[in-house]
Amino acid sequence: CDLELMSTIGHGPSKSTCKDCYNVQIxxxxxxxxxxxxxxxxxxxxxxxxxVKNSNNQTVGEFINFDEDVYYPVLCEEVDEEKHANDWAGSIGHVDAKLKSRPINLSWTSARKDVYDSTSNVFRIQGMIVMDYDNYDILPEYSFTIKKRRPIEHPVIPSVIVDTTTTTVITTATATKNIALPETTLIPPENPRQEQSVQDDSESTVLFLRVLCFILAVYFIMAIARRKWYQRRMPAADPEDFLKEG
Structure with missing residues (x-):
């Protein structure tokens, strides 16, 4: 799906001003x-x-095992019937337009021919979040790298044809292998920008703790200084005053 095109057809510029509102992880x-x-x-x-898109900007892979009451495949572009079935879930969206606050949790498989046929091992997660007609955000693209595994070859038993006229067995070997594509392996990102959101959260927590410690230290110093100031202003009690009062 062309998200940039989808965000402009029938809509004006988004009025959303929410920055850094989203976090994407794989x-x-x-x-x-x-x-x-x-x-x-x-x-x-x-x-x-x-x-998920490859380096040629093609939607690849497929979302699987999703709750059909919550998620629904989105067909934005013409599907190549030779590569994909009609129910191919290459892009996925929502079922209803009710307000939601839950995280979007999806399972994506790379064991597909279009992933293995991609020229690059780098892929991108794309997305768009819609709050209402006038407010929507394009997710910042999240790139990740995979390692393709060797396809699994399963031998197929050759077909046997019996010629009854000559009582001979003819073995045909028209198909000898059934190739299955395994899942690829996710390679941890070397680029620190990939984990920028996690680092930002950690830095925010450290900054908060430092500010909190500073405020507490100032509070205790002021409390001790105030106590000493009162002790200096108030004269010491005279024991004879207690005897007179008694």
Whole structure:
């Protein structure tokens, strides 16, 4: 899907002023598992669209095992029937336009021919979040690198034809291998910008703790100074005053 085009057709410029409102992460439990794409937002939204593109700007891979009551495949471009089925979930969006605040949690598989046919091992997560008709945001693209694994070859038992006239067995070997594409392996990013959002959160926490410690230190210093000031202003009590009062 062309997100830039989608955001302008029927809409004017977005009025959204929310910056750094979104966080995009991609993880993989093991090198044999599909990828988990997690998108979090600081504000409520009505709809969204998420997809993965290769270096040729082609939508590749497929979202799988998603809740059909929440997520729905989005068909924005003509599907190549030779590469994809009609129900191909290369891009995924929302079912209804109700306000949502939950994270977008999706499972994306790279065990697809279009991923293995891509010339580069670098891919990009794209997305758009829609709050309402006038407010929407294009997600900052998140790049990630994968390592393609060798396709798994399963031998196929050759077909056997029996010629009853000559009582001979003819073995045909028209197809000898069935190739299955495995999941690729996610390579941790070397570019620190990929983890900028996580670093920003850590830096914010450290800054908050430093400011808090500074405020507490100033408070205790002022409390001690005030106590000493009162002690100097107030004269010491005379014991004879207590005897007179008694």
């Amino acid at each position: 993880t993989q439990s093991t090198e044999y598992e599909p990828f988990t794409i997690l998108v979090t937002s600081r504000q409520e939204y009505q709809g969204f669209i998420i997809q």
